Amino acid sequence: MRARMLAAIVCGLIFGAGLVISDMINPGRVLAFLDVAGSWDPSLAFVMGGALIPSAVANIIRSRGSAPLLDSRFYVPTNRSIDWKLVTGAALFGLGWGLVGFCPGPAIAALSTGRWEAALFVAAMLVGMLVYRLSHRQRLPNYSAN
Amino acid sequence: MTEINYLWPLAGGLLIGLSAGLYLLLNGRIAGISGLAAAAAGLTHDGDSKLGLGFLAGIIAGAWLTATLVRHPDITLTSSPALLIAAGLIVGYGTRLGSGCTSGHGVCGLARLSPRSLAATAIFIAVAGATVFVTRHLVGVQP
Numbered sequence: 001m002r003a004r005m006l007a008a009i010v011c012g013l014i015f016g017a018g019l020v021i022s023d024m025i026n027p028g029r030v031l032a033f034l035d036v037a038g039s040w041d042p043s044l045a046f047v048m049g050g051a052l053i054p055s056a057v058a059n060i061i062r063s064r065g066s067a068p069l070l071d072s073r074f075y076v077p078t079n080r081s082i083d084w085k086l087v088t089g090a091a092l093f094g095l096g097w098g099l100v101g102f103c104p105g106p107a108i109a110a111l112s113t114g115r116w117e118a119a120l121f122v123a124a125m126l127v128g129m130l131v132y133r134l135s136h137r138q139r140l141p142n143y144s145a146n
Numbered sequence: 147m148t149e150i151n152y153l154w155p156l157a158g159g160l161l162i163g164l165s166a167g168l169y170l171l172l173n174g175r176i177a178g179i180s181g182l183a184a185a186a187a188g189l190t191h192d193g194d195s196k197l198g199l200g201f202l203a204g205i206i207a208g209a210w211l212t213a214t215l216v217r218h219p220d221i222t223l224t225s226s227p228a229l230l231i232a233a234g235l236i237v238g239y240g241t242r243l244g245s246g247c248t249s250g251h252g253v254c255g256l257a258r259l260s261p262r263s264l265a266a267t268a269i270f271i272a273v274a275g276a277t278v279f280v281t282r283h284l285v286g287v288q289p
């Protein structure tokens with residue numbers, strides 16, 4: 001558990017660094033990407049393209065092994081069906097993302113700047129997650145056998 | 147200097163993907179920040195709240211260190227409390243209902259060719275773009 005905890009912290013450090021270097025921590029930059037009708041800023045496409053390369057390589061490596069280095073199995077969802085929950089949830093997330101320019105990662109990273117706006121957004125986000133938790137009887141997700 | 151403008155996002159994206167890839171290969175888990183945040187707040191069943199807290203603390207520390215040592219972000223952000231609260235609530239609820247956000251679906255899910263993540267990413271980018279169009283160009287409430 002201690003090794004997994006260390007891995008989580010290190011991965012978080014790299015993730016936070018990536019959000020600042022790419023400037024995705026800045027909602028103004030994100031909204032400029034989403035504003036196709038305005039002065040469009042393609043930055044986010046490069047961030048996503050860049051992120052997909054190592055992420056895809058990791059998935060290829062994963063497909064050749066039976067278990068991760070620090071745990072006995074992979075916890076990767078196997079559900080492949082596109083249902084109303086997914087569609088509605090993604091649409092709601094897109095609405096909130098477009099209103100302010102914050103998605104969860106950048107909002108949490110922006111807590112490091114001490115901006116009250118980020119703290120208010122994250123607090124509201126956690127309340128939104130709590131509302132979901134209270135209104136849905138969650139079942140354990142289906143994970144792949146390995 | 148347009149090339150430089152693409153190097154920062156590309157370099158940052160590579161780091162984000164490296165983080166997601168390492169988390170998968172080391173801990174066997176998806177580096178989806180909405181899921182990790184819910185876990186950190188004790189709002190999931192999987193008992194991963196400590197890992198979620200560790201990852202989130204890492205994000206905050208990594209962002210602070212990078213802002214101090216490498217690149218100071220110039221953050222443009224609405225100061226309307228009503229807008230921040232509304233957006234936060236919707237993002238929190240929506241990411242749980244839709245099982246992920248930009249990182250979980252966009253970075254991790256697309257990389258493993260998940261049809262759910264492909265659909266979710268297309269939907270949230272389209273809806274976010276439409277939202278920006280309405281708020282900026284039709285209503286004019288957004289900076």
